[in-house]
Amino acid sequence: MTTRLLRRTAVAAALVATLAACAPQAAQVDSSASTGTVDTDAASLGDVTLKFLDFSGGNDEVYMKKAIAAFEDAYPNITIERTAADFDQVMATLNLRLADKDGPDVATINNGWQSMGTLSKGGLLLNLDPYADAYGWRDQMAPTIQTEHEFTTDGATMGKGSLWGTPGARLTTMGVYYNVDKLDALGLEAPTSVEDFEAALAAAKDAGEVPIEQGMQEKTFATAPLFLLQTMLGDPTKITDFVYGNGDGDLAGTGMLDAAQKLADWSKNGWFNGDASGLDLEAGRNAFQAGTGVFHFDYSGSMAEEGVDGSKFARLALPQDDEGAAVAVGAPAAVLGIAARTEHPDAAAAFVDYLGSVEMNQLAVDSGMLPIRYDGVTLPDDGGVYSTELEQTDQVTQHDGYVPFFDWASPNMLDILGGQAQLVFAGKSTPQQLVDAAQADYDDFHAGK
Amino acid sequence: MASAQLAVAVPGRERTSAAPAGSRKGRRRRRWIGLVYLAPGLALYTWIVLVPLGQSFVYSLYQWDGVSAPVPVGVDNYTAFFSDPELVAALRHVVVLVFFFALLPIALGLTSAAILSRRRLRGQSAYRWVLFLPQVITSVVIAVVWKRILAPAGPLNEALRAVGLDSMAKSWLGDTAWALPSLGLIGAWVTFGFCMVLFIAGAQSIPTELYEAARVDGAGPAREFFSIMLPALRPQLAVALTLTVTAALRTFDLVWLTTQGGPGSSTLTPAVLLYRRAFQNPDVGAAAAIGVVMAVFCLVVAVLIQRISERGETP
Numbered sequence: 001m002t003t004r005l006l007r008r009t010a011v012a013a014a015l016v017a018t019l020a021a022c023a024p025q026a027a028q029v030d031s032s033a034s035t036g037t038v039d040t041d042a043a044s045l046g047d048v049t050l051k052f053l054d055f056s057g058g059n060d061e062v063y064m065k066k067a068i069a070a071f072e073d074a075y076p077n078i079t080i081e082r083t084a085a086d087f088d089q090v091m092a093t094l095n096l097r098l099a100d101k102d103g104p105d106v107a108t109i110n111n112g113w114q115s116m117g118t119l120s121k122g123g124l125l126l127n128l129d130p131y132a133d134a135y136g137w138r139d140q141m142a143p144t145i146q147t148e149h150e151f152t153t154d155g156a157t158m159g160k161g162s163l164w165g166t167p168g169a170r171l172t173t174m175g176v177y178y179n180v181d182k183l184d185a186l187g188l189e190a191p192t193s194v195e196d197f198e199a200a201l202a203a204a205k206d207a208g209e210v211p212i213e214q215g216m217q218e219k220t221f222a223t224a225p226l227f228l229l230q231t232m233l234g235d236p237t238k239i240t241d242f243v244y245g246n247g248d249g250d251l252a253g254t255g256m257l258d259a260a261q262k263l264a265d266w267s268k269n270g271w272f273n274g275d276a277s278g279l280d281l282e283a284g285r286n287a288f289q290a291g292t293g294v295f296h297f298d299y300s301g302s303m304a305e306e307g308v309d310g311s312k313f314a315r316l317a318l319p320q321d322d323e324g325a326a327v328a329v330g331a332p333a334a335v336l337g338i339a340a341r342t343e344h345p346d347a348a349a350a351f352v353d354y355l356g357s358v359e360m361n362q363l364a365v366d367s368g369m370l371p372i373r374y375d376g377v378t379l380p381d382d383g384g385v386y387s388t389e390l391e392q393t394d395q396v397t398q399h400d401g402y403v404p405f406f407d408w409a410s411p412n413m414l415d416i417l418g419g420q421a422q423l424v425f426a427g428k429s430t431p432q433q434l435v436d437a438a439q440a441d442y443d444d445f446h447a448g449k
Numbered sequence: 450m451a452s453a454q455l456a457v458a459v460p461g462r463e464r465t466s467a468a469p470a471g472s473r474k475g476r477r478r479r480r481w482i483g484l485v486y487l488a489p490g491l492a493l494y495t496w497i498v499l500v501p502l503g504q505s506f507v508y509s510l511y512q513w514d515g516v517s518a519p520v521p522v523g524v525d526n527y528t529a530f531f532s533d534p535e536l537v538a539a540l541r542h543v544v545v546l547v548f549f550f551a552l553l554p555i556a557l558g559l560t561s562a563a564i565l566s567r568r569r570l571r572g573q574s575a576y577r578w579v580l581f582l583p584q585v586i587t588s589v590v591i592a593v594v595w596k597r598i599l600a601p602a603g604p605l606n607e608a609l610r611a612v613g614l615d616s617m618a619k620s621w622l623g624d625t626a627w628a629l630p631s632l633g634l635i636g637a638w639v640t641f642g643f644c645m646v647l648f649i650a651g652a653q654s655i656p657t658e659l660y661e662a663a664r665v666d667g668a669g670p671a672r673e674f675f676s677i678m679l680p681a682l683r684p685q686l687a688v689a690l691t692l693t694v695t696a697a698l699r700t701f702d703l704v705w706l707t708t709q710g711g712p713g714s715s716t717l718t719p720a721v722l723l724y725r726r727a728f729q730n731p732d733v734g735a736a737a738a739i740g741v742v743m744a745v746f747c748l749v750v751a752v753l754i755q756r757i758s759e760r761g762e763t764p
Contacts, residue, residue, distance in 0.1 A: 024508050024733065026518040092728035095515045114730050122516025155517070217623045219711045275601030277712060278620020283600075411730035422712035428625050429713065 038134045042075045042350030049079045050347055053104035056084035063367045071354045078347050098124040098339050105342040106351055108334045109165055111148050112408030120164040121155025126338040128163040131349040137166055140356060141372055144402035148331055159244030166352050167332030169360040171370040173300045173393060174228055174329045176316040182209060182294045190316055194232050197319045201271045204294045211271040213293025215284025216425055219418030224297045226421045227329055227406055229259035232319055236327045236403050243409045245446060251439040260424050260431030267425045277426060303385045304368045310384035317392050326395040330402045410445035508737035515733045526738035539717045542629055543698055549633025550640055550697035555689055558644030563674050566652040580642035592706035595635045622708050625715045632703060632716055644689045651685035652678055687758035695747045719743055
């Protein structure tokens with residue numbers, strides 16, 4: 001009896017000890033490699049192999065392979081070993097990979113709290129300030145793009161402080177596309193105000209057209225109309241302040257309530273395709289490309305896909321009540337960060353610098369993407385949808401009018417707004433409920449920070 | 450649920466296989482030898498199942514983003530099961546899914562087993578093979594195929610329109626009311642074949658004399674089913690229930706690939722929330738708490754079902 005009791009106690013004690021030993025720990029990173037001295041002469045760094053974690057797929061894949069080949073040509077002493085995975089896969093495993101001693105030296109990261117915020121606060125990313133000074137990165141991008149890469153070193157504030165990533169050479173913006181022939185047939189010009197836009201939608205409906213062809217089935221992309229409407233209706237400064245946690249923190253004041261109201265009204269008016277809730281973004285896009293619908297909300301470059309006649313579509317300069325302000329929701333297609341534990345910070349910085357160079361911006365344009373920089377880049381003029389995108393984005397860059405993606409405001413924001421946008425769209429939730437749900441999460445997040 | 454069965458089965462097996470006679474010393478040595486044989490498997494099991502389980506439990510007591518310093522929060526991650534509306538909704542959805550993944554296919558499986566075992570049908574094995582097929586298809590393929598079938602312009606809606614039921618056609622997976630039942634039906638389609646094959650196999654081992662005797666006594670098909678087949682299939686029922694109910698509890702792939710838990714949160718399941726919290730919006734502690742609770746649920750379900758089926762065997 002006693003021996004059994006003893007044995008049981010011993011087993012229990014061993015179990016408790018094992019459990020205690022596996023308490024979670026902060027990722028331990030040896031960042032001794034960054035000694036503060038910066039060497040920008042990449043050719044003199046000797047033979048170096050850099051591991052690069054990137055996302056795979058389509059046009060981006062082709063672009064990145066060309067970019068790496070060009071870099072290795074320019075610096076034969078540096079070899080890039082690229083590992084690619086699906087974007088979601090990269091984002092889901094980034095924390096673990098950057099902490100791993102065999103992990104990447106350079107990686108594609110994401111803006112916002114859940115990726116760059118967590119990684120910089122946890123000490124997994126290299127503070128790029130010394131390199132930004134040495135290479136002059138801050139002068140190479142619009143200030144509103146630059147702020148998207150900044151966090152304070154204590155990890156408490158986004159939108160100011162040190163630089164933790166660079167934007168490379170590819171930009172993604174959100175926009176409203178229209179079918180040129182259909183708008184012509186309605187006898188309408190491209191709308192320049194929200195009122196005009198609504199009049200055009202009503203006219204399209206009356207003419208028996210689908211006013212907006214859209215896919216709302218995925219939560220993530222159900223936010224596309226919402227964010228675009230917010231950019232049309234809200235004050236860019238208030239939106240930016242809210243996302244970065246600077247302003248009064250009042251979500252309704254950012255134009256979100258008005259945007260949700262429009263989404264509800266437009267849905268009720270039948271201005272969206274009837275099957276929008278059952279289509280994913282791509283299915284909606286495909287239908288629009290195939291000629292259904294007058295307008296479509298989507299990411300830049302979506303009409304520049306292979307097999308799509310770009311001359312049939314154009315992008316709307318976003319209608320705004322505050323005329324003349326060129327504003328767009330925009331962020332780099334791939335933010336590049338350097339692992340804090342890399343043994344080759346100078347080589348990694350040289351690679352990152354090269355990916356943001358004029359040559360790479362030219363390569364982006366030649367690949368049908370929007371560049372981050374316009375200086376020294378030759379733009380094509382094919383008169384099609386790509387030209388309108390380039391021209392409008394150049395305007396936004398000159399006005400420095402980039403608004404961050406709204407879902408960066410808190411880690412749960414994308415999911416909440418996506419789900420609520422679906423419900424508002426279906427008439428199952430009110431615009432006020434959408435705002436309340438997102439506001440509650442935002443307040444929770446900032447209170448717990 | 451193999452783990453639970455293993456844990457329950459091992460001590461029992463050891464007891465019965467121990468030498469009934471012989472010296473105390475010999476018995477003990479034999480026991481040690483048994484343990485040595487078990488050691489590699491046990492070590493592996495400890496390393497890949499028990500240690501992570503303990504680790505998850507410890508994680509669940511912290512608020513942790515997976516990178517920076519963790520903050521101990523006690524049982525807060527567990528009380529969220531009562532206060533977090535998303536979690537509450539997810540648990541409610543699981544109840545619906547249990548109906549579709551477990552009860553419905555078992556009822557259908559029993560019915561078809563009863564029909565098939567009463568009369569020899571031409572090409573019987575072919576039916577069985579076709580109905581079992583979903584069980585061996587990868588869930589990704591199932592999700593993609595059904596997403597197409599249920600799409601607004603998919604075959605289901607086309608069929609409805611073709612027979613004049615235009616008003617019934619809808620965006621099945623995009624409709625707040627229909628998305629969950631639609632997912633449930635996909636699950637029922639997957640598990641139905643499995644249940645049926647299991648029951649048919651069980652029914653074939655029932656001695657035909659029993660049926661003959663019952664028929665002589667004037668029993669109809671319903672009476673035969675309830676008095677002979679159902680009691681005889683108790684072990685198969687236990688297996689089918691355990692596997693399908695736990696499958697319902699941990700539904701992830703189907704939901705993730707078709708609706709991501711939407712529209713709104715109408716198809717959220719605990720496993721989807723777990724994935725989101727562990728990998729998308731880093732809150733490893735909250736994710737671990739969901740994992741631990743689901744593991745306990747699965748264990749309770751398995752033990753309960755086993756208890757009930759065993760009690761029935763020895764009246």
